[in-house]
Amino acid sequence: MHYAHSLAGEPTERWQELREHLEETAKLAEEFAGAYAPGWGRLAGLWHDAGKYQSAFQRRIGAGLNGPSNERVDHSSVGALLAQERGAPPLALIIAGHHGGLRNLEDVRSRLAEKRDLLSAARRDGLPPELETLALPQTPPWKDKRERALWIRFVFSALVDADFLDTERFCSGRGREFGYPPLGELKARLDGVLREKARDAKRSGVNAMRARVLSNCRQAAAAPPGAFTLTVPTGGGKTLASMAFALDHAVRHGLERVIVVIPYTSIIEQTARAYREALGEDVVIEHHSSVEPDRETPASRLASENWDAPVVVTTGVQFFESLYANRVSRCRKLHRIAGSVVVFDEVQTFPPPLLQPIRHALERVISNYGVSAVFCTATQPALELPGIREIVADRVGEFETVRGRCDYVFPDSEEPVSWEALATELRGRDQALAIVHRRDDAETLARLVSDDCIHLSSRLCAAHRTVVIDEIRRRLGSGEMCRAVSTQLVEAGVDVDFPEVWRAFAGADSLAQAAGRCNREGTRDRGLCHIFFPPTNPPRGILRVGFDVAFTMWKEERLDLYSPATFVEYFERLYARVETDPGVLAAEDDLRFEDAAAQFRMIEEHGEAVIAPYGNWAARLLDVERAIEWSGSARKAMRRLQRFIVNLYPAEIARLSASGAISSVVERLWRVNPGYEGIYDSRFGFGWQDEIAADPETFVV
Numbered sequence: 001m002h003y004a005h006s007l008a009g010e011p012t013e014r015w016q017e018l019r020e021h022l023e024e025t026a027k028l029a030e031e032f033a034g035a036y037a038p039g040w041g042r043l044a045g046l047w048h049d050a051g052k053y054q055s056a057f058q059r060r061i062g063a064g065l066n067g068p069s070n071e072r073v074d075h076s077s078v079g080a081l082l083a084q085e086r087g088a089p090p091l092a093l094i095i096a097g098h099h100g101g102l103r104n105l106e107d108v109r110s111r112l113a114e115k116r117d118l119l120s121a122a123r124r125d126g127l128p129p130e131l132e133t134l135a136l137p138q139t140p141p142w143k144d145k146r147e148r149a150l151w152i153r154f155v156f157s158a159l160v161d162a163d164f165l166d167t168e169r170f171c172s173g174r175g176r177e178f179g180y181p182p183l184g185e186l187k188a189r190l191d192g193v194l195r196e197k198a199r200d201a202k203r204s205g206v207n208a209m210r211a212r213v214l215s216n217c218r219q220a221a222a223a224p225p226g227a228f229t230l231t232v233p234t235g236g237g238k239t240l241a242s243m244a245f246a247l248d249h250a251v252r253h254g255l256e257r258v259i260v261v262i263p264y265t266s267i268i269e270q271t272a273r274a275y276r277e278a279l280g281e282d283v284v285i286e287h288h289s290s291v292e293p294d295r296e297t298p299a300s301r302l303a304s305e306n307w308d309a310p311v312v313v314t315t316g317v318q319f320f321e322s323l324y325a326n327r328v329s330r331c332r333k334l335h336r337i338a339g340s341v342v343v344f345d346e347v348q349t350f351p352p353p354l355l356q357p358i359r360h361a362l363e364r365v366i367s368n369y370g371v372s373a374v375f376c377t378a379t380q381p382a383l384e385l386p387g388i389r390e391i392v393a394d395r396v397g398e399f400e401t402v403r404g405r406c407d408y409v410f411p412d413s414e415e416p417v418s419w420e421a422l423a424t425e426l427r428g429r430d431q432a433l434a435i436v437h438r439r440d441d442a443e444t445l446a447r448l449v450s451d452d453c454i455h456l457s458s459r460l461c462a463a464h465r466t467v468v469i470d471e472i473r474r475r476l477g478s479g480e481m482c483r484a485v486s487t488q489l490v491e492a493g494v495d496v497d498f499p500e501v502w503r504a505f506a507g508a509d510s511l512a513q514a515a516g517r518c519n520r521e522g523t524r525d526r527g528l529c530h531i532f533f534p535p536t537n538p539p540r541g542i543l544r545v546g547f548d549v550a551f552t553m554w555k556e557e558r559l560d561l562y563s564p565a566t567f568v569e570y571f572e573r574l575y576a577r578v579e580t581d582p583g584v585l586a587a588e589d590d591l592r593f594e595d596a597a598a599q600f601r602m603i604e605e606h607g608e609a610v611i612a613p614y615g616n617w618a619a620r621l622l623d624v625e626r627a628i629e630w631s632g633s634a635r636k637a638m639r640r641l642q643r644f645i646v647n648l649y650p651a652e653i654a655r656l657s658a659s660g661a662i663s664s665v666v667e668r669l670w671r672v673n674p675g676y677e678g679i680y681d682s683r684f685g686f687g688w689q690d691e692i693a694a695d696p697e698t699f700v701v
Helices: 018-033 040-047 055-060 076-085 089-096 105-114 116-125 145-172 183-200 205-220 238-253 265-279 298-303 316-323 352-368 395-401 419-427 439-449 462-478 508-515 542-555 564-576 584-589 593-599 617-631 635-644 650-659
Strands: 003-005 227-231 257-262 284-287 311-315 340-345 372-377 406-409 431-435 454-456 482-486 500-504 527-532 608-611 645-648 662-666 669-672
Touching: 003 018, 003 145, 018 040, 018 145, 040 076, 040 089, 040 145, 055 116, 076 089, 076 105, 076 116, 089 105, 089 145, 105 116, 145 352, 145 584, 145 593, 183 238, 183 265, 205 227, 205 238, 205 395, 227 238, 238 257, 238 265, 238 340, 238 372, 257 265, 257 316, 265 284, 265 311, 265 462, 311 316, 316 352, 352 372, 352 542, 352 564, 352 584, 395 564, 406 508, 419 431, 419 439, 419 482, 419 500, 439 454, 439 482, 454 462, 462 482, 462 635, 500 508, 508 527, 508 542, 508 564, 542 564, 584 593, 608 650, 617 635, 617 662, 635 645, 645 650, 650 662, 650 669
Parallel strands: 227 372, 257 311, 257 340, 284 311, 340 372, 406 527, 431 482, 431 500, 454 482, 500 527, 608 669
Antiparallel strands: 608 645, 662 669
16 A cells, blocks of 8 residues: 555554545646646646655655654656656656746756656556556647746646645545635625615716726626726726626636736735625635745745635736746646636736736736736736727726816926925825835825824835725815825825825826826815925836836926826837846746746835734734644635735845844744834834834834
């Protein structure tokens, strides 16, 4: 008898037989991959743990007379060698990496050349002959070599998720309890919410536009699957309208889930909350990399998700880096993307330096994996995807509808405005919002305005930001004094409505998004969005380039921010100024998975995660620590911690760690130590780290 998994202290009768594990994994993998790789998932599942037939492995798990040994056993190379010998090189890559991740092709070839004796050992020790005579499926369905890498990742995803789920089922003694309602039921729930909103909505031009946009989404949902744009002015109700399209479209065409991709972790919780309120608490998961370590470790698997819910809210970083990933935890959920509706919110935030690999991945998931994609924004870039269709029937007309909602007030000169002068301007208004480039700028200005000026930045954890945004809305709604200073996180998806907004000069998309926070509901005669040049420049990189492109268009008097054509021109100029592929596609062509993953790095969400000492964070952290200690799995507990996470730069992490203020929970996840809770301020969160005194025992925020 050969075993796949043992149970410490339990008789072998309760262990998992290897044949059962191979068959169950094959069944699940085929279920996951059958739509895009028929037969390949089953074969991968049957071969993936063939190396466990080695006597050395059986001794390792304690199947010998002398109990478990400390012998290191390579069991993944055997199935890979079998795939290579049978003329299935894609499966050799997949099986060789199903524990450690996909490696570069040449590295795998070298490894297998050195491991050939392992296949002979497995044959000698009991490898069933029928595993070696399995018929190969038809040729993999890629049209050119560039498609191979993504196909391999999707089959790899199906295998590793199947392997995890069957192992989890055996070790826990029960399978996962999905119990999710069908998408048709979610559609009915959303329809009810939208009917109530329409009934309660006041008569206004903005609400009339929202009704037209929703109607357009309903009508377009009947169109065949593929690529769609949803170009709606800010405040046009695209959050729920796009979900209405997605659910209607999915139900009509038999798609399996809706994945909503948000640009920033800083706003993901607002969108997830809106969907939970409309659809139900337990049908929506939010997944981003704040609690997922970058390197493949046991800890990273604790936080990994397989996107098994009907509605997933994630970030662009998580979505796109997974499409070019090589690690098990990142790739595990890829097969869930197939046959889904993917809604990309604020699509103008796609990073231009990665535009070519992003377009390549989007084209392939739409054409080969049954995905319908919806690209939502008020400032639509030219993605140039084949067959892309606009959902809004009269896009230009809708922008004309809101042209009078807010006037832009551009500066008379290029002279920078001091923070002190801007603070004076803001103190002269009862309700005003200023949006600046940097987190430090936001804190500087908020301190200068007044003690009751609200500060909003990603230095606050999500739970804290939710409270702050709710307080802003309360003050605005009651007519109280409300002065606020924020970074650009307030621009994408945060629906606040100020009578006046000040925006530091930036890219055209940022300027337009800022105006969307001004007279958003159209209830005032006219709002004012003041554009100013601040004392500091935007951060280096794409934000600086966007500033330069918009500045040139402004000087040329071509910056009409209420015309959709302006943004087409702006993004064309922007893309022409940057390299749009750092070498990712060349790595894809050569099946260099590690290289592609290293080169495809989006900027947002890098750094390391610290649990903010806010609210009931301590109880949630205790849940994580207990889950790790008791079961080795803290996935659900980690999910409950996400709203308390703040990403800090590596240099800040190093300083805080060296001072004793923080300590590690798992790799790349930190907690604030007892006695140091003061480094997180009730107004500024993790404020200026430059204000940490020379004495590491003394903190001033």
